[in-house]
Amino acid sequence: AQxxxxxxxxxxxxxxxxxxxxxxxxxxxxxxxFWYVQYSRQRLQxxxxxxxxxxxxxxxxxxxxxxxxxxxxxxxxxxxxxAMYYCALSRNTGKLIFGQGTTLQVKP
Amino acid sequence: xxxxxxxxxxxxxxxxxKKSLKCEQHMGHRAMYWYKQKAKKPPELMFVxxxxxxxxxxxxxxxxxxxxxxxxxxxxxxxxxxPEDSALYLCASSQxxxxxxxxxxxxxxxxxxxx
Numbered sequence: 001a002q003x004x005x006x007x008x009x010x011x012x013x014x015x016x017x018x019x020x021x022x023x024x025x026x027x028x029x030x031x032x033x034f035w036y037v038q039y040s041r042q043r044l045q046x047x048x049x050x051x052x053x054x055x056x057x058x059x060x061x062x063x064x065x066x067x068x069x070x071x072x073x074x075x076x077x078x079x080x081x082x083a084m085y086y087c088a089l090s091r092n093t094g095k096l097i098f099g100q101g102t103t104l105q106v107k108p
Numbered sequence: 109x110x111x112x113x114x115x116x117x118x119x120x121x122x123x124x125x126k127k128s129l130k131c132e133q134h135m136g137h138r139a140m141y142w143y144k145q146k147a148k149k150p151p152e153l154m155f156v157x158x159x160x161x162x163x164x165x166x167x168x169x170x171x172x173x174x175x176x177x178x179x180x181x182x183x184x185x186x187x188x189x190x191p192e193d194s195a196l197y198l199c200a201s202s203q204x205x206x207x208x209x210x211x212x213x214x215x216x217x218x219x220x221x222x223x
Contacts, residue, residue: 032209044151044198044214086150094139094205095164096212098150 002027004089006099013077014107021072021102023061023087032090033070035061036098039083047085048072057081077106110135112215114199120221123189129218131182131199139163139205140182141212142174143198151198157182158204189222196220 005024013019025031035047048056050063050070061072070087087099112133121127131140138159143151156164157176171193173185182199196217203210 034211043216046211046213049211084148090205090209092205092209093164094141094156094158094202095153096151101148101150103148 002089002091002097004087004097004099006085006087006102008102009100010103010105012105012107015079016076019072019074019077019081019104019106021085021087021104023070023072023099025068025070025087025089027068027089029092031063031070033061033063034088034090034096035059035070035072036086036088037083038086044086077104079106079108082106110213112199112201112213114197114215114218116218117216118219118221120223121186121189122223123191125189126185126187128186129184129197129199129220131184131201131215132180133201133213134180135201135213136179137201137203137213138179139202139210140176141200141202142182142184143200145196145198145217155184186220189220191222194220194222 003026033050037047038044048061059074063070084101086101089097115130140157142154145151153166154168155174160176171188175183198217199215200212202212
């Protein structure tokens with residue numbers, strides 16, 4: 001069965017500290033993986049997708065097929081990064097499977 | 109225009125009311141989606157439309173009735189809802205997936221309260 005696991009409900013770090021939000025998946029085919037972010041009182045928006053290999057707002061994520069992981073990383077957290085982060089896996093039916101989400105709290 | 113818009117922003121309805129949620133996009137996307145999101149939880153897929161035809165119904169109760177009148181509009185008709193249906197209802201759109209996997213663009217949501 002296809003599943004996305006985000007083991008941490010809450011990740012709290014100080015400003016300037018490195019951040020790693022974990023995401024593991026189970027999928028029998030070739031996965032298409034995304035990170036979506038939901039800032040307070042804003043709409044859910046795409047942060048990263050694995051095939052683009054971009055760095056957005058200083059965040060990067062690498063697909064590790066051996067470990068079935070797609071962890072989100074940023075070397076130096078900023079207060080404005082505080083938000084809910086969802087890892088999601090897309091099937092070729094249009095269906096997005098979301099993880100349970102991790103709240104990132106960046107303290108000053 | 110790269111936004112998905114949803115109306116109304118907030119809706120309070122009684123269990124015997126009939127109401128509709130509306131979603132609109134002008135990005136030329138041919139896939140549109142309804143999600144339900146409870147507080148601090150991920151969005152749960154309800155319905156998917158592809159080229160104005162219902163493609164996926166995730167076993168949603170019949171008190172929720174989707175409609176896609178054209179390629180830019182998506183409605184969700186509500187009737188005889190229960191208090192547990194109170195949630196944020198999100199609409200999303202994307203390019204159709206037979207050409208590859210594409211990003212979904214989300215609307216701001218309608219906050220629904222059933223009394």
